Amino acid sequence: MSSISLQSMQNYLSRSITxxxxxxxxxxxxxxxxRNYLANIGFAQKISMGGWIARSEGQNTFGHQxxxxxxxxxxxxxxxxxxxxxxxPPLGLHTMCATFHQIGIRSYHCAATVNVQNNxxxxxxxxxxxxxxxxxxxxxxxxxxxxxNPRPRNYNFLRYNTDISGIPLxxxxxxxxxxxxxxxxxxxxxxxISDVDGILWGQQWTYPLEIKEKxxxxxxxxxxxxxxxxxxxxxxxxxAAKRGNLHSIFVxxxxxxxxxxxxxxxxxxxxxxxxxxxxxxxxxxxQNMQGGKSTVVxxxxxxxxxxxxxxxxxx
Numbered sequence: 001m002s003s004i005s006l007q008s009m010q011n012y013l014s015r016s017i018t019x020x021x022x023x024x025x026x027x028x029x030x031x032x033x034x035r036n037y038l039a040n041i042g043f044a045q046k047i048s049m050g051g052w053i054a055r056s057e058g059q060n061t062f063g064h065q066x067x068x069x070x071x072x073x074x075x076x077x078x079x080x081x082x083x084x085x086x087x088x089p090p091l092g093l094h095t096m097c098a099t100f101h102q103i104g105i106r107s108y109h110c111a112a113t114v115n116v117q118n119n120x121x122x123x124x125x126x127x128x129x130x131x132x133x134x135x136x137x138x139x140x141x142x143x144x145x146x147x148x149n150p151r152p153r154n155y156n157f158l159r160y161n162t163d164i165s166g167i168p169l170x171x172x173x174x175x176x177x178x179x180x181x182x183x184x185x186x187x188x189x190x191x192x193i194s195d196v197d198g199i200l201w202g203q204q205w206t207y208p209l210e211i212k213e214k215x216x217x218x219x220x221x222x223x224x225x226x227x228x229x230x231x232x233x234x235x236x237x238x239x240a241a242k243r244g245n246l247h248s249i250f251v252x253x254x255x256x257x258x259x260x261x262x263x264x265x266x267x268x269x270x271x272x273x274x275x276x277x278x279x280x281x282x283x284x285x286x287q288n289m290q291g292g293k294s295t296v297v298x299x300x301x302x303x304x305x306x307x308x309x310x311x312x313x314x315x
């Protein structure tokens with residue numbers, strides 16, 4: 001019987017995360033705040049856990065295969081024995097993943113077992129495909145995931161020494177589970193991978209979310225605006241290209257400053273509206289989540305809607 005402690009989770013994250021600047025940390029906290037906010041207004045069952053979206057890499061195969069992975073969070077000091085039954089995925093996740101399946105994106109729920117006490121390298125993930133008409137048995141992750149080229153040589157994903165003390169202890173398990181799943185997949189397969197902040201299940205559509213924490217900026221041409229990095233913008237455009245009944249949303253937690261993070265309001269904008277009003281001329285921004293300089297598109301704040309129970313019920 002084996003489990004993983006918070007300290008073991010911290011040690012692993014310090015080795016797997018390349019850097020944890022304030023921008024990246026605030027983005028992580030904004031995702032947590034958003035889920036708490038939805039729970040407080042009665043929408044807790046309408047949003048998925050966070051996960052990853054991965055695309056195939058390689059000459060003539062780049063982007064030809066796409067898959068989404070949603071991990072169950074590994075809780076500290078809880079036993080995850082290898083031979084025990086694996087819990088079923090959340091019921092709502094089946095419906096959300098059916099949307100992805102209809103547009104050619106395979107979707108998987110992943111659950112872990114732990115073989116050696118406080119040894120993250122002993123964790124094994126198991127996956128089942130969701131959104132398909134038949135029940136898929138759990139298999140050892142990531143073997144058997146189709147469409148991705150095997151990594152031709154070993155790559156050390158655990159070579160960093162990052163200070164991750166800024167991540168609150170209560171948020172460590174979710175971040176650890178996501179990171180461990182990412183490393184497990186990318187150790188085996190070549191892929192371009194990006195996080196999925198969550199999937200919102202609306203009344204008519206399914207909405208992949210991009211959640212950011214922002215202070216409002218202003219210029220003479222656009223007026224008050226929020227900036228969105230080009231990477232997330234392209235990801236939202238990818239969802240739009242697939243479409244079906246998939247629509248994506250950019251969510252902003254507007255704060256007064258980046259030190260105290262006092263909430264001003266929650267805002268959202270659908271991609272169709274975002275693409276219509278975003279400035280055509282990108283602008284250099286501040287530090288991005290990888291630590292480099294960002295390039296942003298500017299979206300007028302006036303085109304966002306307040307995010308509350310009333311507006312969410314209309315989606």
